Amino acid sequence: MSADQVVAAGPEVAAPTVVRKRRSPAGPVLNVLMVIIGLLFLLPLLWLILASFNPNADDTLSLPHPFSILNYHLALRAGAGAAIRNSLYLAGVSTVIATAVSTMAGFMLARRTIRFKGAFLVLILFLTGIPVTLLLIPTYQIFVNLSWLDSKFYTSIVLASMSVPFSIWLLKNFIGQVPGEFEEAAAIEGASEISILFRIVIPLIIPGILVSAILTFINSWGAFLIPLVLDANPSDTPGAVGIYQFMSANGQVQFGQLAAYSVLFSVPVIILYLISSRWLSGGFSFAGGVKG
Amino acid sequence: MTTLVKPPISDDIIIAEPRLRSLIRQVVTTAWLLPSVALLIGLFIIPTCYAIYLGFTNLELLGQYAQTYNFTGVANLRRMIHDPTFWYSVKLTLIFVIGSGIVAQTVLGLALALLGQRVNVAVRSSVGAIVVLAWVLPEITVAFVWYSFSQAGGTLSHIFGVPKSDLLSTVPMLVVCIANAWRGTAFSMLLLSAGLRNVPGEVDEAAQLEGAGYWRRLFTVTLPIMRPTLMINLLLITLGTISDFTLIFAMTQGGPGNQTAILPVYMYIEAFQFNQLGYGTAIALTLVLIGAILSIAYIRQLRPELRDAKS
Numbered sequence: 001m002s003a004d005q006v007v008a009a010g011p012e013v014a015a016p017t018v019v020r021k022r023r024s025p026a027g028p029v030l031n032v033l034m035v036i037i038g039l040l041f042l043l044p045l046l047w048l049i050l051a052s053f054n055p056n057a058d059d060t061l062s063l064p065h066p067f068s069i070l071n072y073h074l075a076l077r078a079g080a081g082a083a084i085r086n087s088l089y090l091a092g093v094s095t096v097i098a099t100a101v102s103t104m105a106g107f108m109l110a111r112r113t114i115r116f117k118g119a120f121l122v123l124i125l126f127l128t129g130i131p132v133t134l135l136l137i138p139t140y141q142i143f144v145n146l147s148w149l150d151s152k153f154y155t156s157i158v159l160a161s162m163s164v165p166f167s168i169w170l171l172k173n174f175i176g177q178v179p180g181e182f183e184e185a186a187a188i189e190g191a192s193e194i195s196i197l198f199r200i201v202i203p204l205i206i207p208g209i210l211v212s213a214i215l216t217f218i219n220s221w222g223a224f225l226i227p228l229v230l231d232a233n234p235s236d237t238p239g240a241v242g243i244y245q246f247m248s249a250n251g252q253v254q255f256g257q258l259a260a261y262s263v264l265f266s267v268p269v270i271i272l273y274l275i276s277s278r279w280l281s282g283g284f285s286f287a288g289g290v291k292g
Numbered sequence: 293m294t295t296l297v298k299p300p301i302s303d304d305i306i307i308a309e310p311r312l313r314s315l316i317r318q319v320v321t322t323a324w325l326l327p328s329v330a331l332l333i334g335l336f337i338i339p340t341c342y343a344i345y346l347g348f349t350n351l352e353l354l355g356q357y358a359q360t361y362n363f364t365g366v367a368n369l370r371r372m373i374h375d376p377t378f379w380y381s382v383k384l385t386l387i388f389v390i391g392s393g394i395v396a397q398t399v400l401g402l403a404l405a406l407l408g409q410r411v412n413v414a415v416r417s418s419v420g421a422i423v424v425l426a427w428v429l430p431e432i433t434v435a436f437v438w439y440s441f442s443q444a445g446g447t448l449s450h451i452f453g454v455p456k457s458d459l460l461s462t463v464p465m466l467v468v469c470i471a472n473a474w475r476g477t478a479f480s481m482l483l484l485s486a487g488l489r490n491v492p493g494e495v496d497e498a499a500q501l502e503g504a505g506y507w508r509r510l511f512t513v514t515l516p517i518m519r520p521t522l523m524i525n526l527l528l529i530t531l532g533t534i535s536d537f538t539l540i541f542a543m544t545q546g547g548p549g550n551q552t553a554i555l556p557v558y559m560y561i562e563a564f565q566f567n568q569l570g571y572g573t574a575i576a577l578t579l580v581l582i583g584a585i586l587s588i589a590y591i592r593q594l595r596p597e598l599r600d601a602k603s
Binding site for chain 1: 329334340351404407410412437444577
């Protein structure tokens with residue numbers, strides 16, 4: 001890289017006016033360097049995909065032979081389907097609860113003068129910094145006392161609450177950007193709060209609601225520690241816990257089947273991320289070269 | 293049409309309306325805030341306060357102290373001070389946060405962000421997509437992939453030139469650090485490349501006209517301007533890494549021995565495998581304390597910038 005410095009400095013000393021030349025000299029080296037880093041990042045993903053289609057997969061990177069979807073078949077038979085349905089339940093219920101509750105709160109925080117609003121918002125921001133690890137044992141103890149353990153529904157409420165602080169902030173800012181004139185006009189016409197929310201505010205902030213919902217869904221989908229501790233019922237096992245149990249099961253690790261299971265479990269999240277990144281502008285447009 | 297009919301009817305009400313209306317408004321506002329406030333109180337504030345209490349008790353998962361437990365004062369604290377595993381765990385946590393989070397993720401993320409400015413668009417967007425994909429994957433998938441990658445005969449072992457050894461038992465901490473860096477680099481890359489875009493081009497060009505080379509400009513112009521972004525990046529990475537559980541637990545369960553039992557994993561082991569819920573809570577409180585101290589340190593570093601921004 002010191003060559004870069006020399007080359008970059010060279011022409012400038014000779015002709016200081018040619019400022020924009022700097023891109024060309026180091027170009028190929030940097031491109032190659034970035035491609036190498038990219039390949040190193042790609043290797044684990046490549047292994048995962050190839051192993052999932054390889055009925056004789058082991059932990060070494062190799063081309064599948066013969067190429068088959070047997071692993072997917074076996075993984076589904078070993079419980080991947082039921083586990084993914086459980087993940088769908090946990091993520092779905094928590095997303096609906098968190099998004100509904102946060103939209104209502106975000107609307108009021110953006111539109112009304114509320115006493116202690118500033119303090120409330122700071123408190124919410126502070127709550128986003130509290131780790132699950134701290135809440136886990138007291139929540140477990142509360143669940144023991146209320147007999148809420150081993151219930152998919154109560155587990156998804158906990159997952160929902162983990163996303164509420166962030167969602168409120170996101171939606172409050174989103175609603176704050178929508179001009180209030182429409183609502184005032186509707187209120188003068190005699191529309192109720194609920195119909196203002198549903199017929200005017202929500203249509204205008206659908207992108208914000210979707211982003212908030214997708215982020216909550218992705219978080220709840222991947223959640224591991226909370227369902228592991230709060231719901232030990234084997235028939236409620238979500239995908240994340242299922243993969244862990246499959247990994248630590250006795251005997252030979254079934255690399256191929258586990259790879260297929262992991263791919264099945266990861267695809268929904270990847271699709272949702274791609275959808276949401278269309279609405280997330282600015283900092284997140286790095287990957288989407290098309291958007292510029 | 294309706295507006296023509298309305299006035300005569302509502303003439304009377306208008307006098308009483310403002311107070312009534314503001315009362316209704318207040319009730320509605322409160323009612324709409326209530327569900328989220330209830331969730332936050334029930335599942336954040338009460339558990340947090342409860343944790344502060346439980347951390348000073350001898351609560352157990354099973355056994356004689358499961359039903360009736362007592363406040364034991366500083367007993368947990370004293371036990372922690374004399375617990376070599378706890379101190380080892382603190383050390384591992386710092387290695388994990390500093391090595392994997394602060395150094396590896398930030399340096400790699402910054403390198404990718406800087407490279408992204410100077411390479412062609414196709415390379416940038418395809419490499420960027422791969423790095424982001426690693427970040428989007430569920431943590432358990434990442435854990436499984438890297439578990440397999442570091443087994444005897446796994447790809448990582450081949451890269452390191454020791455194909456026969458099981459890296460998760462020879463250098464477990466290194467492997468989990470690499471896995472975490474692989475997963476987390478995208479976050480720094482995205483945040484820092486957004487920060488780089490906000491560095492005004494004129495400043496850089498002025499330095500260039502003065503004859504400053506690339507590295508000199510990077511360290512004396514670009515990075516100082518980006519200091520707030522770098523600090524926020526470090527703060528978020530630290531808070532994210534310090535409480536990370538899934539990746540390490542799924543890969544090693546804290547083992548072999550205690551060699552990868554960072555504080556969250558040690559807390560889980562004490563609480564749910566050795567049944568020491570009270571002691572586990574005390575460990576979790578320590579973890580939050582360490583996180584808070586580090587956050588305050590970062591925010592103090594940021595303060596000059598915040599003051600400049602205000603004035």
